[in-house]
Amino acid sequence: MKPYGLGVKAIINDSHGQILLLRRSAQSKRFAGTWEFPGGKVDAGEAFDAALLREVAEETGLTIALDKVAGATHYEMPEIRLAVLFIEARLEAGEVRLSDEHDDYCWVPPGELAHLDMSEQLHEFIVDYLQRGGRQGV
Amino acid sequence: MKPYGLGVKAIINDSHGQILLLRRSAQSKRFAGTWEFPGGKVDAGEAFDAALLREVAEETGLTIALDKVAGATHYEMPEIRLAVLFIEARLEAGEVRLSDEHDDYCWVPPGELAHLDMSEQLHEFIVDYLQRGGRQGV
Numbered sequence: 677m678k679p680y681g682l683g684v685k686a687i688i689n690d691s692h693g694q695i696l697l698l699r700r701s702a703q704s705k706r707f708a709g710t711w712e713f714p715g716g717k718v719d720a721g722e723a724f725d726a727a728l729l730r731e732v733a734e735e736t737g738l739t740i741a742l743d744k745v746a747g748a749t750h751y752e753m754p755e756i757r758l759a760v761l762f763i764e765a766r767l768e769a770g771e772v773r774l775s776d777e778h779d780d781y782c783w784v785p786p787g788e789l790a791h792l793d794m795s796e797q798l799h800e801f802i803v804d805y806l807q808r809g810g811r812q813g814v
Numbered sequence: 815m816k817p818y819g820l821g822v823k824a825i826i827n828d829s830h831g832q833i834l835l836l837r838r839s840a841q842s843k844r845f846a847g848t849w850e851f852p853g854g855k856v857d858a859g860e861a862f863d864a865a866l867l868r869e870v871a872e873e874t875g876l877t878i879a880l881d882k883v884a885g886a887t888h889y890e891m892p893e894i895r896l897a898v899l900f901i902e903a904r905l906e907a908g909e910v911r912l913s914d915e916h917d918d919y920c921w922v923p924p925g926e927l928a929h930l931d932m933s934e935q936l937h938e939f940i941v942d943y944l945q946r947g948g949r950q951g952v
Contacts, residue, residue, distance in 0.1 A: 680863040680880060721859040724897065725818040742818060745897045748886035759862065759883045761897055808942060 683760040684728040685715035687746050688738065689811060690767045694783035697792060698735065701779045706753075711792040713762065714738075728763060736781070737773035740765040747808075749801045762801065764811055786810050821898040822866040823853035825884050826876065827949060828905045832921035835930060836873065839917045844891075849930040851900065852876075866901060874919070875911035878903040885946075887939045900939065902949055924948050 688696040697711045716731040718724050725742055732740055746762040772781050784792070790802050826834040835849045854869040856862050863880055870878055884900040910919050922930070928940045 677879070680861075682862050720861065723818075723858065724820050741815070744890075744895075745886050745888035748883050748899055750883035752882075757882075759899055759901065761886055761899060763897065804942075804946060 679756045681756050681758045682718040682724060683716060683751070683758050684718055684724050684731065685713040685760060685762045686728055686732050686740060686742075686765045687713055687762055687805075687811070688732070688736075688740055688765045688767055690783055692783075693811075694785055695789060696736070696738075696767075696772070696781060696783055697789070698774070698778040699780040701777060704777070707795050709793070710798075711794045712798060715760075717758070724761060725763075728765075732765075735775050735777055736770070738770040739768045741768050746805055746811075747801060749797050751797060762805070817894045819894050819896045820856040820862060821854060821889070821896050822856055822862050822869065823851040823898060823900045824866055824870050824878060824880075824903045825851055825900055825943075825949070826870070826878055826903045826905055828921055830921075831949075832923055833927060834874070834876075834905075834910070834919060834921055835927070836912070836916040837918040839915060842915070845933050847931070848936075849932045850936060853898075855896070862899060863901075866903075870903075873913050873915055874908070876908040877906045879906050884943055884949075885939060887935050889935060900943070 698714055699711050700707055700709060702708050714732045714735045715728055718727040732738055743764040746764050748759060748761045751758040751760060774781060786806060790799060836852055837849050838845055840846050852870045852873045853866055856865040870876055881902040884902050886897055886899045889896040889898060912919060924944060928937060
């Protein structure tokens with residue numbers, strides 16, 4: 677049976693209600709050039725909320741506060757499978773400073789999230805999330 | 815900031831496509847007498863899939879195989895908040911043997927899940943899950 681990992685992603689809202697998306701760099705093994713939320717895999721033994729704050733700091737330089745769960749999706753890969761948890765968050769401090777993992781970013785209104793080039797699973801998640809009403813607040 | 819815990823729940827299908835629900839015992843601190851999926855909180859440092867297999871074995875005596883992620887919901891409680899991950903699963907072996915945490919169980923067709931008395935968050939999750947098409951298979 678394939679190992680089952682846990683990933684966490686932040687749907688970060690700024691003070692204008694816009695949401696941060698990052699574009700995966702051209703060197704990415706998978707989904708190069710597509711857009712995604714900041715976040716990553718939870719290390720063994722790590723708490724998921726600490727992992728998310730760490731990944732967001734590493735990938736964007738931002739300080740955020742976590743709000744409610746937005747949902748979860750499944751990723752099936754050759755060697756592992758991943759449960760990915762999406763958490764809503766508020767921008768608290770910082771300006772975006774990207775790592776090598778990404779080469780562009782943008783703050784978009786919720787209604788435009790699904791228009792960017794992204795993996796099919798992420799697109800389906802976003803469409804369902806917006807249909808459910810999107811951000812539920814704190 | 816409230817601690818953010820992780821819970822895991824199994825949507826267990828038998829060979830007839832029916833899904834297992836358990837009724838919380840009368841001594842339960844919260845939601846006594848309401849129906850829920852088997853599962854519980856992930857201990858600090860524990861992998862979520864191992865936690866789920868453990869909780870299901872403790873609460874039902876069943877052996878299951880985990881399939882795809884079904885989604886996630888948020889629970890806000892006075893001292894903590896919880897992200898709860900729902901994972902689809904197949905019954906592999908065993909007959910249901912309840913622990914003290916529950917006092918009844920039933921195997922229901924998907925279309926009847928939402929008819930049982932349950933917490934509002936769980937009801938909303940189930941309605942959305944079924945609208946999205948329910949079980950996605952292995």
